[in-house]
Amino acid sequence: MEARIVKGMGGTYYAYTDQIVEVIPTGKIRKSKLLIGDRVEIQKDAYSSKYIVCNILPRKNELVRPKVANIDQLMIVIAALPQPDFYLVDKLIITCQISHIDPILIVNKTDLAIQQEIAKVYGKILPIYYVSAKDGSGLEKVKECMKHKVTAFAGQSAVGKSTLISALFQMSLDTGSLSKKVERGKHTTRHTELFHVGEDIWVMDTPGFSLYELNQIPSQELQNYYPEFASYKQSCKFSNCVHTTQNANVCGVVQAVQEGKIDMGRYQRYVTMFHAMQQKEQQF
Numbered sequence: 001m002e003a004r005i006v007k008g009m010g011g012t013y014y015a016y017t018d019q020i021v022e023v024i025p026t027g028k029i030r031k032s033k034l035l036i037g038d039r040v041e042i043q044k045d046a047y048s049s050k051y052i053v054c055n056i057l058p059r060k061n062e063l064v065r066p067k068v069a070n071i072d073q074l075m076i077v078i079a080a081l082p083q084p085d086f087y088l089v090d091k092l093i094i095t096c097q098i099s100h101i102d103p104i105l106i107v108n109k110t111d112l113a114i115q116q117e118i119a120k121v122y123g124k125i126l127p128i129y130y131v132s133a134k135d136g137s138g139l140e141k142v143k144e145c146m147k148h149k150v151t152a153f154a155g156q157s158a159v160g161k162s163t164l165i166s167a168l169f170q171m172s173l174d175t176g177s178l179s180k181k182v183e184r185g186k187h188t189t190r191h192t193e194l195f196h197v198g199e200d201i202w203v204m205d206t207p208g209f210s211l212y213e214l215n216q217i218p219s220q221e222l223q224n225y226y227p228e229f230a231s232y233k234q235s236c237k238f239s240n241c242v243h244t245t246q247n248a249n250v251c252g253v254v255q256a257v258q259e260g261k262i263d264m265g266r267y268q269r270y271v272t273m274f275h276a277m278q279q280k281e282q283q284f
């Protein structure tokens with residue numbers, strides 16, 4: 001029967017079928033091969049009454065940090081307070097594109113303020129949902145788009161991720177307080193867990209998501225992750241242009257930025273990210 005790996009603790013793995021059961025990897029399926037999020041075939045062992053993993057089904061994606069598989073979508077949560085870190089937002093969107101995860105922007109705390117300008121910058125790049133975890137507005141639509149999917153949440157601390165998950169599913173995955181508890185013991189990191197929170201609705205609690213590093217692609221390829229650059233690149237004078245020049249005469253992207261056709265903030269963050277990646281590359 002088919003099941004999902006939901007957690008692994010101290011070398012013991014658990015899978016969800018209609019309940020959570022302990023599973024034992026055997027033979028060709030070594031323990032080290034299992035990832036949280038894996039879809040597996042399990043069989044009840046006649047002797048021990050435990051479940052044996054006989055097969056790992058093909059993965060849609062496989063992340064290195066956090067070490068998980070089969071994430072369908074990432075909710076990138078921002079809010080009026082704390083002030084949004086759009087560099088992190090851009091980085092997470094790129095991470096999603098690399099790993100074939102659908103990014104979704106959740107603007108929380110709309111009871112405090114509605115930030116119109118966000119739609120202007122990101123509206124064409126990814127879906128945006130405006131919600132308030134506090135008064136419940138917009139939550140039904142978010143829940144709707146989580147059906148039949150594995151969803152992870154990411155974003156700065158205090159944007160309301162934990163409150164949001166609690167409000168959506170009447171449950172508490174309090175990432176904040178849990179990680180604080182564990183931080184007290186040195187060298188311990190929190191484990192990743194997959195929660196079945198509704199009929200075929202899965203929430204992946206991934207503490208490390210915002211720490212994701214951009215070393216999986218060469219800096220020259222970063223530009224390919226900015227869909228709004230695509231139609232202006234053709235006007236660049238040099239085919240290997242990375243659009244970091246000041247000279248609009250030789251770069252179609254820079255020209256489009258100057259003409260207000262590409263958002264200035266997104267472009268400037270691109271340049272910052274490009275230089276950061278280049279610096280990293282030179283270290284090796």
Ligand SMILES: Nc1nc2c(ncn2[C@@H]2O[C@H](COP(=O)(O)OP(=O)(O)O)[C@@H](O)[C@H]2O)c(=O)[nH]1
Pocket residue numbers: 108109110111112131132133134135156157158159160161162163164175176
């Ligand atoms: N006004 C308002 N406050 C919120 C909302 N959602 C969360 N908060 C508050 O924001 C703070 C941080 O929330 P928390 O869920 O811990 O953020 P996390 O660090 O992203 O998990 C808490 O004081 C919450 O009560 C909201 O929609 N509106």
Ligand SMILES: [Mg+2]
Pocket residue numbers: 158161162163174175176177
């Ligand atoms: Mg939290």
Ligand SMILES: [Zn+2]
Pocket residue numbers: 233236237241242243244250251252253254
């Ligand atoms: Zn260019």
